Amino acid sequence: MHSNLWVEEKFEDFLGIKFKVEKVLFSGKSEFQTVDVVETKGHGKMLLNDGLIMVTERDEFAYHDMISHVPLFVHPDPKNVLVIGGGDGGTAREVIRHQSVKKCTMVEIDVMVVEACKEHIPQTASALNNERIHLIIGDGVQFVKETKEKFDVIIVDSTDPIGPAQPLFGEAFYRDVFNCLTDDGIVVAQGESSWYAMEIQQSLLKVLNNVFPKTYLYSFSNLTYPGGLWSFTFASKQYHPISDFSPERVEKSGLNFDYYNAPLHSAAFALPSFVNKGLSGLIDN
Amino acid sequence: MHSNLWVEEKFEDFLGIKFKVEKVLFSGKSEFQTVDVVETKGHGKMLLNDGLIMVTERDEFAYHDMISHVPLFVHPDPKNVLVIGGGDGGTAREVIRHQSVKKCTMVEIDVMVVEACKEHIPQTASALNNERIHLIIGDGVQFVKETKEKFDVIIVDSTDPIGPAQPLFGEAFYRDVFNCLTDDGIVVAQGESSWYAMEIQQSLLKVLNNVFPKTYLYSFSNLTYPGGLWSFTFASKQYHPISDFSPERVEKSGLNFDYYNAPLHSAAFALPSFVNKGLSGLIDN
Incomplete structure (x- = not known):
């Protein structure tokens, strides 16, 4: 001490x-x-x-609220959800708070992350014992290539595009994600920093634009990632993240959140001008 | 090197x-x-x-855009503006981009800040040579107590509530600010971090609530202040920061901004749930 x-x-x-x-x-x-x-x-x-x-533990709720509740409140009835990465368990924990979700499959490549978090960070990892979470230790890239299942929402809760997460930023991966989404499916992915990593955002959004008809970026604030402002990409076959979002559903859900709320859902898609300029042509209206 | x-x-x-x-x-x-x-x-x-x-230099535009353009686009015709603090010149630089502003008085207590910035950071300080900016080296607390002028918008661009800026967070100061605002005046102030300084935000908003009929908080993202997410308080005699804001005026102004834009103006008032809870009863709808 x-x-x-x-x-x-x-x-x-x-x-x-x-x-x-x-x-x-x-x-x-x-x-x-x-x-x-x-x-x-x-x-x-x-x-x-x-x-x-x-x-x-202090700020994980911000990230986990925003990566999960934004797509889950846009999709009108998410039943089958896939999380790729997210070994700490925080994203899956938030996903299963939605009663409509019957099953949340989580594919984490590194069993050591899961075990270390189960032992030392139960705040996020204890949810992994829930029976609606199906934890697979394996390669998410391989999983979406091979699975015959269809998912309503896929959440790519990855690390930076170096090391094991690099393929999760590529087009081959997102073509497989597209194929294992339902006809009205949504994929949300960890999207880095607009301040410090605009070129990664541009590259990821180009990939998503090549694969999905609708592509957006939204942001939230975090205490520990460099630059504070952090982003998620939102790519969709049908739904618009704001016009297909019903604030009433948030209220009716009876769920309480420390970060997410209905006004913030829409506000998160309003980006600073330098971000709009940097991502011009890559984000839909 | x-x-x-x-x-x-x-x-x-x-x-x-x-x-x-x-x-x-x-x-x-x-x-x-x-x-x-x-x-x-x-x-x-x-x-x-x-x-x-x-x-x-890399991120100052975020702070200076948001402290100045939010009140200046809510007030329908800001002619006379007062900046307290802001010795680097960035806030005054943004204020005078509004053609309606005939005069921007700036009261900075520390001449050394002004001179160091004029010599070394012209990106912000060169604006201080503009003839519409009236720079007074003096105590802002004393200035608002004594001035007979009325201002449409007052911007309190202060440091943290330790050292010279401490009185700028007190009720006596804000009673004087109220008195030297016009009947439809607005005051915006540097409002610290919701993540790390909620008790300062609560204290400042209590003060503003005691003095002003309408009190709000809005936020933006910054690279160098601890926690990334930073806040401004918005206190007003008449105007609501969103319902009295016209996005068309931003477009008509012909001004371009690297951070501020009309959708972000309104979005900045949507706060994370933990902030809404912490400031419950202190922020108007």
């Missing part, structure tokens, strides 16, 4: 974000990446993959 | 944000605070007061 232990995430060669660490709870090296869980002083327990902060 | 020089902003005892520095351009100590200007590797020139990051 008296040691001067910090964990620091570097971004390129000009930025660092440091968090005071009280205790290292887990450190391991899987076949895909290093996995660490630490108890921080200001942000509760924190998961890091390859030294990049994935989740903290 | 080869040195390992960084500037680090600490937040409480659990968070630090570090920026690579290429060159120290200015370091001084005024009667109010230390003032530093550095050339960073990733964010251009950066102003720090008492070690806290105020402005960087």
Whole structure:
């Protein structure tokens, strides 16, 4: 408790974000990446993959609310949901709060992430014991290529496009995602930072535009990802994320959220002008 | 260029944000605070007061757009504007882009901030040479107590409520602000972080509620303030920030912005649920 232990995430060669660490709870090296869980002083327990902060107990609700409830409240009746990645369990936890969801399949490549979170971050991972969640340890890219199942909503809860998550940003993957979505399906994906990674957003949206008739970007605010403002892509076969969204459904659901709410749902699609300019022609109206 | 020089902003005892520095351009100590200007590797020139990051060339447009254009596009005809603080000049620069504004009075307490920015950060400070900007070096608290002028919009572009800016968060100050606003006047103020400083937001909104009939909070995203999501308070004698806002006026103005736009204007008032809960009873509908 008296040691001067910090964990620091570097971004390129000009930025660092440091968090005071009280205790290292887990450190391991899987076949895909290093996995660490630490108890921080200001942000509760924190998961890091390859030294990049994935989740903290203090702010994980923002990410998990926005990646899951936006598509699940646009789709009128999501029954069968697929989560790719998301080994900490937070996304699946939010998905199964929707009563319409009969089954949430989750395909995580790295069993070490799941086990470390089950042991040390039950706030997100305890949901993985729920019987409506079908956890598959395997490669999401392979899964969407081979599955015969059709999903109403697919959520790509990936790390950055380096290491194991790289194929999750490519067109071959999204053609398979398209094929295993129902005729009115929606896919939402972790979409990086408009401030610091515009070229990744452009590249991902070009891929989505090549595959899906409708493509959008929405954003939320987070404490630990460089730049604070973070994005999700929303690609859809039919539904518009705002005009097909009914705020009344949020109220009728009886669900309460710490981040998500109906006005914020629509507001999240209003982007700063520099983002609109950078993504011009890649986002539908 | 080869040195390992960084500037680090600490937040409480659990968070630090570090920026690579290429060159120290200015370091001084005024009667109010230390003032530093550095050339960073990733964010251009950066102003720090008492070690806290105020402005960087890379992202200053977000703060300055949102503190100025939101009230100036709600008020139907802002002619006389007062800026308190804002020594870097960025807020005044945006204010005078509005053709209706005949005069922008700026009251900055610390001449060293103005002079350091004029010399080293012309991106924000060169606007201070404009003849419609009347720069007064003095105490904003004293100014609003004594002035006989009436202002359509007052912008409180202050530092944190420690050091010289502390009185700018108090009720006595806002009673004077109320008195020197026109009958349909608006005051917008730097409102801290909902993630890390909810108690300051609550305290400031309580003060505003005691003085103004209508009080709101809106937010934007920034690269250098801890937590990314940052807020402005909006207090008004008459106008509602959304229902009295006309998106057409933004278009008709012919102005282009890198951050602000009409959809974002309204979206900025949609707050995450934890903010709505924390500020319950303090924000009007």
